[in-house]
Amino acid sequence: MPTFSDKLKTAEKHLAHVDRTMARLIRDIGPCVLRPLRWSPYESLTRAIAHQQLNGRAAQTILGRFVALYPGQRFPEPHDVLATHFVRLRSVGFSRNKVTAIRDIAAKARDGIVPTRAQARRLDDEELILRLVEIYGVGRWTVEMLLIFTLGRLDVLPVDDFGIQSGFRAAYQLRRRPTQADFQRVTDCWQPFRSVGSWYLWRHADGLKNKKSL
Template sequence: MHDPFGALAEAIIYQQITGRAAATIHARVVALFDSEVETLAPEQILSATEEQLRSAGLSRGKTLALKDLATKTLEGIVPTLDELETMDNEAIIERLIPIRGIGRWTAEMLLIFRLGRPDVLPVGDYAIRKAFGLHFREGEFPTPREVTEHGERWRPFRTVASWYLWRSLSLK
């Protein structure tokens, strides 16, 4: 990951829609700006009107979230890549969740897929809980607390357990 803003902006765009639709919308947002790179910059988002961003396919909520992310990036609230590399997982999550459109799950996905952190167990993730229930609770859907407690035995490699849990759902 080269740019926390670009990674988080992409995560916001991809939330709650299919990957294909999200990729199309992301490409349209990038195309709004005369840029040769396929990532977004906070200055670009702030220079765009809400109407321009909406015309690319973004919902009002995602438009507001991207504007908030851009503002907080320029204010120094969003950590730089160098800062992220020195912060522990919980510190990163706590720093990011006050930003509109970024909750714990989005922050955890950044930790796993963009920062390569080895010890993340996203207990709020529906698929993680479903797979956990199938494998450890005879199909009963667990609470996040139950997954957290059981997941302690997987430290310091809970990300690997997460990958296996996600993958196991495609094998059923």
Template sequence: MPAAHPHHLHLAQDAYLKPLLEGIELPAFVADRPVYPALLESIISQQLSVRVADVIHGRFLALFNDGLPHPDQLLALPTEALRSVGLSSQKANYLRNAAEFALTRGLEPERIHAMTDDEVVAYLTQIKGVGRWTAEMILMFVLNRPDVFPVDDLVIRQAMVRLYGVEAQGRSLRLRLTEIAQQWKPYRTYACQYLWRWKDTV
């Protein structure tokens, strides 16, 4: 990543984070991903390894003739069909909730992109099965918002505890990590990407 990039220059002011910036290259952001299919993929991925989630997601898409889980088609599928690809009954219901929400409330890009980060979280978490973490992943990886800090992400927590030597626990840990991340504004999404990739190497 070129040192002249604004986020690189800003984050390099953090002495703990600076070595990560010098040794890790971030992938380019993927522009204009539709929110609805990405939300379904996020629900499927909840509490699963990347490998298992990818397999189940591929099987899920294969249930649809064009590989696209249109909301009305998803709602028409019986639970048995969804379970046959490896989904639990609970996740099948969560996917249906998202499809129903897409039809009745709307997940069109122009609607979502017009919202602030907090508004996106409040809007998406109305869907049963979509919590704050899932909404934050949509903000980071679908909407490409640059300043999101998913403090409840387990890998981010583990990485920050190790990198910064944080010894707090529980609520105190959450507050301390949030405090550390303040210095990364307005590029907390980028900082988290470095932490995720660094944690994979240690």
């Protein structure tokens, strides 16, 4: 059975074969080093909510205080979060909306709506998106990040992501923000490896940002 690294190599070969622009990005950036996290979907969504509208350092500080509410646990279980008073959750630095979202994630994990990793394997990408966007504070983009960076799904294209749009616009030399039609025209041939193509667009956008800062 091919490893995840084997799948990434196959993806790179496919993308380079079907798209000359992507072939150039792969050559310039190098091998894809996408490595899925081993978090559960519940933990991944909770962490994603903590990071919304905050820089990474601030979010990590708040998450550290949150986890510290539950001594002896690497990360709190859903029933522990639901048993914690709203005000106590607010005290670590979460906004009211974030506490509401985190409690809703915990409730839906307890009720089986947020699947375990094993359960998620039996659901396709769109099924997971439709199920999880019902959670307070969780939108399609958040679920797409879960699919790529936690579950390792290889055919996800987050067209609403700013980095993806910036990388695509620069790589394909568009004078305007790319439309859904632009993405479809270019990336249909990337299937079934659009997550890997997305990773290269992110890295391309990062490279342009770094050049501007020099």
